[in-house]
Amino acid sequence: MEEVLFFASALGALGGAVGVIAMRNPFYSVLALIVHLFSLAALFLLLTAAFVAAAQVVVYAGAVMVLYVFVVAYVGGGGESAWEPIPGQRFLAPLLGIALFIELAIAVLSSSLLALGEEGADVQAGFGDPAAIGRLLLEKFLLPFEASSILLLLAAVGAIVLAHRRQEASS
Amino acid sequence: MSIEWYIVLSALLFATGALGILLRRSPMVILLCLELMLNAGNLALVAFSRMVGNGQGQVFAVIVMVIAACEVVVGLGLIVAIFRRRLPLNVDDLRELRG
Numbered sequence: 292m293e294e295v296l297f298f299a300s301a302l303g304a305l306g307g308a309v310g311v312i313a314m315r316n317p318f319y320s321v322l323a324l325i326v327h328l329f330s331l332a333a334l335f336l337l338l339t340a341a342f343v344a345a346a347q348v349v350v351y352a353g354a355v356m357v358l359y360v361f362v363v364a365y366v367g368g369g370g371e372s373a374w375e376p377i378p379g380q381r382f383l384a385p386l387l388g389i390a391l392f393i394e395l396a397i398a399v400l401s402s403s404l405l406a407l408g409e410e411g412a413d414v415q416a417g418f419g420d421p422a423a424i425g426r427l428l429l430e431k432f433l434l435p436f437e438a439s440s441i442l443l444l445l446a447a448v449g450a451i452v453l454a455h456r457r458q459e460a461s462s
Numbered sequence: 463m464s465i466e467w468y469i470v471l472s473a474l475l476f477a478t479g480a481l482g483i484l485l486r487r488s489p490m491v492i493l494l495c496l497e498l499m500l501n502a503g504n505l506a507l508v509a510f511s512r513m514v515g516n517g518q519g520q521v522f523a524v525i526v527m528v529i530a531a532c533e534v535v536v537g538l539g540l541i542v543a544i545f546r547r548r549l550p551l552n553v554d555d556l557r558e559l560r561g
């Protein structure tokens with residue numbers, strides 16, 4: 292059962308990722324990314340990370356993707372230019388991507404990290420639920436938590452400054 | 463289900479995102495591919511957290527999500543600013559900073 296769920300979600304995640312880079316219209320790319328994010332949330336649930344999966348669906352597939360859809364609708368599709376500044380980019384890029392995947396796979400799979408266990412450690416019932424994550428965030432990781440809240444505030448202010456319509460520019 | 467499968471899937475998703483950044487020219491799609499790479503990193507973090515049996519990797523994944531949200535907000539603000547100035551939304555045309 293777990294294998295079936297894993298391979299279904301993995302296919303969804305991979306198909307969504309390929310859809311993001313293959314679609315000509317950015318709107319369809321955003322929709323493919325939503326499929327990818329939902330499949331990834333299922334994978335997080337398989338890894339007993341309930342809170343991360345919920346945050347993935349609510350924050351990413353909910354809020355961030357709505358922002359993307361709004362901006363795509365505002366800016367419009369926009370055709371990409373056909374000319375290639377780097378000759379042979381279309382052939383070199385997939386080669387580089389495959390090389391990166393092989394390098395990552397070799398780096399991770401040949402390391403001693405996997406000696407920790409094939410199936411993972413035995414975890415108790417409350418592993419990864421909101422209570423456990425909240426306790427970790429507010430006790431052990433209070434400083435990163437506060438720093439990320441300041442970063443969010445700065446990003447919001449920065450976005451307002453960047454997208455602000457200036458009076459002298461419009462006149 | 464062995465953890466290795468998750469790690470290999472994460473590497474595959476990361477390589478797909480990197481490939482998208484190399485291939486596409488629209489800043490919007492490049493931001494989407496950045497999301498793909500961050501999510502691949504998140505998957506690896508959660509998988510390692512499950513393997514060790516420690517919740518700290520999941521906290522790390524949540525913080526990465528916050529960083530990704532910040533990056534999206536600033537990136538989309540830049541795209542809207544580019545669009546308002548009637549500049550082309552194409553990373554090959556936007557090369558005034560190139561030496």
